[in-house]
Amino acid sequence: MISHVLPTYNRAPLAFERGEGAWAIATDGTRYLDLGAGIAVNVLGHANPDLVAALTEQAGRIWHVSNLYQIPEQEKLADLLVEATFADTVFFTNSGTEAAELAIKMVRKYWDHVGRPDRIEILTFEGAFHGRSTGAIAAAGSEKMVKGFGPLMPGFRQLPWGDMAALEAAIGPATAAVMIEPVQGEGGIRPIADDDLRRIRALCEATGALLVLDEVQCGMGRTGRLFAHEYAGITPDIMMVAKGIGGGFPLGAVLATEAAAAGMVAGTHGSTYGGNPLACAVGAKVMQIVADGNFLAEVNRKAALFRQKLEGLVAAHPQVFEGVRGQGLMLGLKCRAAPADLVKASYGQHLLTVPAADNTLRLLPPLNITEDEIAEAVARLDRAADSLDA
Structure with a gap:
């Protein structure tokens, strides 16, 4: 049974x-x-006593109101993230998988917003892990992840990990975005070389493609910087964050520049629990400690x-x-x-x-x-x- x-x-x-x-x-x-x-x-x-105190204090005040209303705890955490990163705006999720889904939607909505709805292909890399939703497994493309779950969402092409020649051959005027983990976690703790990450940033700028970084596992101080891409001295257009940001409380986020998020107007995305006061109170305390x-x-x-x-x-x-x-x-x-x-x-x-x-x-x-x-x-x-x- x-x-x-x-x-x-x-x-x-x-x-x-x-x-x-x-x-x-x-x-x-x-x-x-x-x-x-x-x-x-x-x-x-x-x-952790600091996180226990933050959660307990918030639990005694208010747990959930939904995103129909302003949420001061959410705004505080968003301010901390924007001040510490490249981002102009933040959307809060409950997990890394949800963050990946929004990142994919944001890329596609961006190109629709600028009049190129045909520009949908996102280049990803062998060994990647972006979550287990239908969109995220289509992005990763490994047989282990996708077998039995077809048909898959179209618009993704997987390239050999670390093969810059393959990327240079694949990227072009029709490419919507490049999505990559600065350090692969599930793929075997494989960091991409700083020079290669800088080259990817340059290729995106040359072709207009958006750069999407998945820092769900390697972010929030895990690599010794607040975010792993900082070692290469570059910034993405969109970044997925989760895992460590909540210190154990379910929390994720998508960080973006104003330009990349331009298509995400009212009604284009939502979450019942995402960015609830409990999660954001804990996340703010994590940020205050880890970003130091x-x-x-x-x-x-x-x-x-x-x-x-x-x-x-x-x-x-x-x-x-x-x-x-x-x-x-x-x-x-x-x-x-x-x-x-x-x-x-x-x-x-x-x-x-x-x-x-x-x-x-x-x-x-x-x-x-x-x-x-x-x-x-x-x-x-x-x-x-x-x-x-x-």
């Missing part, structure tokens, strides 16, 4: 009842060091320490690991063993990790993880690798 919860996940036999910072505590009381952070969501760890320069400097310092220790781990277990990749605290261990086996071995060491494509194990700890916790995490990974070596 089918389970009461639709069985679309291969769930681990673990259940957690509470958390403290970088630790998740199972129903049997076992403490697990969490290097997954809810898949890059809990940027300030579990039960001192906080980001600490992320980079701890990321360098973590990476150094992981390089030593790779050297100690050449039969298990191939190398370290990523930026900031968005790190991946390229594996010679199956990542699923390493995830399972890590459970035995009371450590939580996340598998990804390209034979990669993702390490996505809270951004405020301590040095001692980093050392403990690597020690537990070492013991997990020992079990595979054996």
